[in-house]
Amino acid sequence: MTIAPPTRALARLAWRELRHRRGRSVLVITLVAMPVAALVIAAVLNASNAGSPEDKRPLVMGGADAVVQFDRDDLANGDTVNAVLRRLPPGSRAVNVRERLALVPARDRDVIVGVTDLPLDDALVTGKITLLRGHPPIGAAEVAASPTALRDLGLRLGDTLVSRRLGLRARIAAEVIDPDDLHRAVIVTGAPLPAATSRAARLLVDLPPGNTTSAVARLRGPGREVKTAANCCPDERPALREVTLAVSGLALFVVGLVVAAAFAISARRHLRTIGLLSAAAGADERHIRRLALLQGTICGGAGVIAGFSVGLAIVKLFFEPHIDDLAGRVTGGVTLAPVELGLIAAMTIAATAAGAWSPGRTAARIPVLAALGGRRPLRAVPATVPIRALATSAIGTVLLAVGLNGGGPRGLTLIGAVLIVLGFVLCAPALVAVLERLASRAPGITRLAARDIARQRARTGPLVAAILAVASLAVLGSTLIVAVERSNVGLGEIRGDEVVLTASGVTGAPRGQADVPAQLRARPFSASAINRSTDRLLRARPWRRPACRARRGQRSPRRRRTLRSRDRRTPAARLPRRRGRTRRL
Amino acid sequence: MTPVLELRVVSRHYDDGAAAAVVALSSVSLSVSPGELVAVMGSSGSGKSTLLQLAGGLDRPSDGQVLVDGHDLADLSARALAALRRQRVGYVFQRLNLLASLTAVENVMLPLELDGIASRAARASAEAALAEAGLQGSTKRYPDDLSGGEQQRVAIARAVVGERALLLADEPTGALDTVAGEAILELLSARRDAGAAVVLVTHEPRFAGWADRVVFLRDGKIIDEAHAGRGSSTLASRP
Numbered sequence: 090m091t092i093a094p095p096t097r098a099l100a101r102l103a104w105r106e107l108r109h110r111r112g113r114s115v116l117v118i119t120l121v122a123m124p125v126a127a128l129v130i131a132a133v134l135n136a137s138n139a140g141s142p143e144d145k146r147p148l149v150m151g152g153a154d155a156v157v158q159f160d161r162d163d164l165a166n167g168d169t170v171n172a173v174l175r176r177l178p179p180g181s182r183a184v185n186v187r188e189r190l191a192l193v194p195a196r197d198r199d200v201i202v203g204v205t206d207l208p209l210d211d212a213l214v215t216g217k218i219t220l221l222r223g224h225p226p227i228g229a230a231e232v233a234a235s236p237t238a239l240r241d242l243g244l245r246l247g248d249t250l251v252s253r254r255l256g257l258r259a260r261i262a263a264e265v266i267d268p269d270d271l272h273r274a275v276i277v278t279g280a281p282l283p284a285a286t287s288r289a290a291r292l293l294v295d296l297p298p299g300n301t302t303s304a305v306a307r308l309r310g311p312g313r314e315v316k317t318a319a320n321c322c323p324d325e326r327p328a329l330r331e332v333t334l335a336v337s338g339l340a341l342f343v344v345g346l347v348v349a350a351a352f353a354i355s356a357r358r359h360l361r362t363i364g365l366l367s368a369a370a371g372a373d374e375r376h377i378r379r380l381a382l383l384q385g386t387i388c389g390g391a392g393v394i395a396g397f398s399v400g401l402a403i404v405k406l407f408f409e410p411h412i413d414d415l416a417g418r419v420t421g422g423v424t425l426a427p428v429e430l431g432l433i434a435a436m437t438i439a440a441t442a443a444g445a446w447s448p449g450r451t452a453a454r455i456p457v458l459a460a461l462g463g464r465r466p467l468r469a470v471p472a473t474v475p476i477r478a479l480a481t482s483a484i485g486t487v488l489l490a491v492g493l494n495g496g497g498p499r500g501l502t503l504i505g506a507v508l509i510v511l512g513f514v515l516c517a518p519a520l521v522a523v524l525e526r527l528a529s530r531a532p533g534i535t536r537l538a539a540r541d542i543a544r545q546r547a548r549t550g551p552l553v554a555a556i557l558a559v560a561s562l563a564v565l566g567s568t569l570i571v572a573v574e575r576s577n578v579g580l581g582e583i584r585g586d587e588v589v590l591t592a593s594g595v596t597g598a599p600r601g602q603a604d605v606p607a608q609l610r611a612r613p614f615s616a617s618a619i620n621r622s623t624d625r626l627l628r629a630r631p632w633r634r635p636a637c638r639a640r641r642g643q644r645s646p647r648r649r650r651t652l653r654s655r656d657r658r659t660p661a662a663r664l665p666r667r668r669g670r671t672r673r674l
Numbered sequence: 675m676t677p678v679l680e681l682r683v684v685s686r687h688y689d690d691g692a693a694a695a696v697v698a699l700s701s702v703s704l705s706v707s708p709g710e711l712v713a714v715m716g717s718s719g720s721g722k723s724t725l726l727q728l729a730g731g732l733d734r735p736s737d738g739q740v741l742v743d744g745h746d747l748a749d750l751s752a753r754a755l756a757a758l759r760r761q762r763v764g765y766v767f768q769r770l771n772l773l774a775s776l777t778a779v780e781n782v783m784l785p786l787e788l789d790g791i792a793s794r795a796a797r798a799s800a801e802a803a804l805a806e807a808g809l810q811g812s813t814k815r816y817p818d819d820l821s822g823g824e825q826q827r828v829a830i831a832r833a834v835v836g837e838r839a840l841l842l843a844d845e846p847t848g849a850l851d852t853v854a855g856e857a858i859l860e861l862l863s864a865r866r867d868a869g870a871a872v873v874l875v876t877h878e879p880r881f882a883g884w885a886d887r888v889v890f891l892r893d894g895k896i897i898d899e900a901h902a903g904r905g906s907s908t909l910a911s912r913p
Contacts, residue, residue, distance in 0.1 A: 093790070094786075094787040094788075094789075094790055094791060094792055094793055094796065095787060095788050095789075095790060097787065097793055098783075098784055098787035098788060098793070099788075101776070101780065102773065102775065102776060102784070105775035105776055106775050108775065109774060109775035362773060365771070365772075365773055366773070366784075367732075367756065367759075368730070368732055368759070368765050368767075369765050369766075369767070369771065369785075369829070369832060369833070370760065370784045370785045370788055370832070371756050371757065371758075371759035371760025371761070371763075371785050371788060371789070372756060372760075372788055373752060373753045373756035373757070374752060374753070374756075375753070376756075376788055456733075457732045457733075458727060458732055458733055461732075461767075
């Protein structure tokens, strides 16, 4: 591919001009590199934390071909596990794993620990629990414990764990970790847990050769979920990628504004170059615009190189050694996320080029003689500018509100946020122009400063715009946080007479005012808790916050419903109330 | 012979809303033929630079017509005007002529490259123009490393490279000593001899002596013209 001679000449000039004006170039590259480094770090950590379905599969499935998971309803019916075992294909092997939460007394307090009877020496369990030290517990007299459990309980390897509630008195024979939750306090017993005390159970199934997982799929039923390699671990990376790119887009939009401000501020000295290019070399507006674009592209490219270098170096030096600790699980090391990084690089260069192109476009329109004299004509700010700015912000606010309430297409929230920032930015020329009117009433040096700012609004305008953009982003960010917190209030403030029910595997939202628990029980779902005394459900709404999931990697965000049950009301009062984002059942 | 530059009753006044407009040029008519060197003289504020800017298409006249190579500049779009400046008109300023970030040869080859000529061919032409200006050994030096006279010679090389028919020089010797000034005039004279039309704005009579014709401006009007042969005496009689 050959580069056209004009482009080659302009690229040379752009590169040399950047080298010639080192101060400005370093400033611009630094302004680009800093957010890029932060975005690179965020993207890499995000991707490392998300993990691929292949990474997560052993954590959920162990070495099994399928996992049949029972909720409490099934456990209440003692025959269910045995019934399922009888329906497995001939030649199958299954390991029955029970789990529960228990309060175990420590020296000064009770500690909540997860208790499981995973047989650590069984191949089907491989990957679910990792043995760090000692040997797999044998019989009722031995248990294994995670470092967090040992720390919380004040015990060490070889000590004896005593729990009356669990009916347990056992020596700690091993130190283990749950690779999916390194900070989890977990105790693995050497003997099976009694079914009556278990809160959940699962069968890890090894199918005989020739049997496909469809052979166990028919075991799905109310209160019983069947997981196979195909459906055990939904890929959360696309959703995380969208978030990363949305945040990156917004941040780089501001970077573009800041770059535009930096280029505009130094444009006065640059004007003489533009004048010479036009008068002596016969450059037209296209050439000037292309020169600005190339300068922005080069700065963006340099900013990307610098930002990526710094970001990746920080990840390597400071985050990689602690990546598992930070993620709270075994991540398998740092994942570079090439798609996200590639898009961040592309967006950065585009934002920087656009940021440089904008003042270049303005400069290209300046008459040659004014440019040669380094003069930039001062034009009045059109009266429609503030109106357009307010209208843009208002439209952005509406879109943001609709997006936050789950309406409209995907990305509406981002578009709304961008429009709000854009509206603020559009206000900048008008704000600066107002200073000129106010200047005459200001005393002495203030008048001088105000008038100087107003008269040089070609330079100060983009700077004020950049400041407004950053300020609006801060306001926007805090608004979003408040909005998200308000939407999460249901789980954040659970009263004593309430329980939270998290359901997954529900096909479609339960609707109508019928007995919702019955509806939910009629479908395969797993519940983290339910108020057995009432079974009353008053509110339900879509739930999206991954951090609140009871068990990581087991539920699809789209299929989740969080329900709240309250039992001290009249039947009429138990009907759903519409409040905020609450959805009527 | 068809003139390369023709100004037909050209006026330029600046009206920025004040009660009285500033008249920079008033009903000026002038034509310059190929192979002719015309010097424009006058005191400060007489309209010399305005005349040159109108001739180079850097400014638009308030009234009248400016024709370069037969093209009325008023009829040309901004892009066509830029192309005309790139291909047919060379411009030399008094100072700060060159792009400081480009070497001498890169400054000279820039108009050719912007015109779409391949870099190698453009470089060859630029080096030839610099050699003609006596700067064979300075092609890779940056403007900051060149003396004032050398910078002007690079600017002239840039103004003549390609097939420029019209060379406009706005006090090119203003910031130079006598020897360097003479060298610049020799170069302009050589371009004239090569067939280019040259318009030289100067306020120094000794440099105007190189011209085939001298035009005197005062308050935006041409008040006199002197032709070669009697230029010296005419100039001597001027204040």
